[in-house]
Amino acid sequence: MDYHNLYLFVKIIQKGSYIAAADELNIPTSTLSRRVQQLEEQFGYQLLYRSARKLSLTEAGALFYRRCQPLYEELIEATEGLEGELTSPKGTLKVTAPISLANELLNPWFFEFMKQYPGINLDLLLVNRNIDVKEEGVDVAFRIGEIHIPDWIVRNLFTSKFTLCCSPGLIRELGHPQSLEDLHQYPLIQSRRSKRWQFYDHNGAEHLFVGEPRFIFDELRGAVEAAEAGIGVSNLPDYVIGDALTAGRLITLLPQLHPADREVKMVYPHRKYLPAKVRLFIEFIMKKVEQERDNLSV
Known part of the structure; x- marks a missing residue:
């Protein structure tokens, strides 16, 4: 099924006519009519009575619209929510790090990140043992030395001399x-x-x-x-x-x-689409490492 046809069908109903929907979508009315026909052929029911200026729903069309409209509105809400997260990210970011690494180096970076993104809260777990980051629901972990976490990406930050x-x-x-x-x-x-x-x-x-x-x-x-x-x-x-x-x-x-030197690393889950708050945090840390490279004895 071409789900874009469902979107066009709902848009036609919302605008009240083929012409109004075509104007908003910037596509010809003939295209809209053809796409609705394709939808009808797939369902085996007529959904709309053909009229460019006056819209009439069949019984099947009215029933179908009542089912589709809540799904359509939920999709729009989800899309707008994603756009809002990307433009004004918010939520809680769980980070873990060794106690001394945070206290001696990372904490000022964390504070600067929180000031730059006031909508993001930081849940900081400071421990000197290697906790189960998956079980603890950690978004980003800082580790020193060897790391073996399946399906997690490892980013080298600097060499600790x-x-x-x-x-x-x-x-x-x-x-x-x-x-x-x-x-x-x-x-x-x-x-x-x-x-x-x-x-x-x-x-x-x-x-x-x-x-x-x-x-x-x-x-x-x-x-x-x-x-x-x-x-x-x-x-x-x-x-x-x-x-x-x-x-x-x-x-x-x-x-x-x-x-012997030891490598300081940042690790996070291997995901195709990282949440905006995680992606922004990673980018921020890598930028700070680059800015402080001379002071980190890299």
């Missing part, structure tokens, strides 16, 4: 370590999720270090404060400790070794 560091006071007390093995003699500050530190030398050879931590953290800001306070040595992302390194509150250790 790390620095092995500690406070100057700790070095004055214990001296500079000369190798990874020396770190066993130092108090360590380590993440609960990553107690193994990975390094590369100038030849690209991998070196692993596993020590006994004195302080275990879940949130990066606390780890930075502990390192600055001289609690121990830590391996932390540059986007968190950049200011402390520049100001001299933290210093770099074992410069002959390069800590």
Whole structure:
């Protein structure tokens, strides 16, 4: 069935005549008449009595119109709703991210997005564990490191570089370590999720270090404060400790070794048609990444 013929039929009834409908649709009355005839042939009933100026519905036509009109109006309402969402998007966007990544970097971006799109609400779920994004109804997730979510698109945002560091006071007390093995003699500050530190030398050879931590953290800001306070040595992302390194509150250790980088990524469901609120959020984040590229140590 050609459903466009249904639309033309309803439009003729609404306008009251072939001529009025033809004027609004900008098509010849002969075309309208032919399309209604096609509809009648498909149904096997006459729907309209033929008249260019006066419209008369048959019994079958009146019954059919009463059935079609609510569907037609619902379709128009849905179309207008979609257009409204595209021009003035609204609704709730559920986003998840690691706690420190949001607090240290993403939150200002989220706030700017909400100011730019006042009709979109943000439901922010901050966790350091990898939750089931499908079960939680997440629209967009930020993750660090490897990601395996079937049917989700992965967008690389930037490379998070790390620095092995500690406070100057700790070095004055214990001296500079000369190798990874020396770190066993130092108090360590380590993440609960990553107690193994990975390094590369100038030849690209991998070196692993596993020590006994004195302080275990879940949130990066606390780890930075502990390192600055001289609690121990830590391996932390540059986007968190950049200011402390520049100001001299933290210093770099074992410069002959390069800590392994980790990729910061944004993931979202693989859909042919993304909701406007999701599409706009993704575009906004990618634009911010481009604008802040030099500051993100990409």
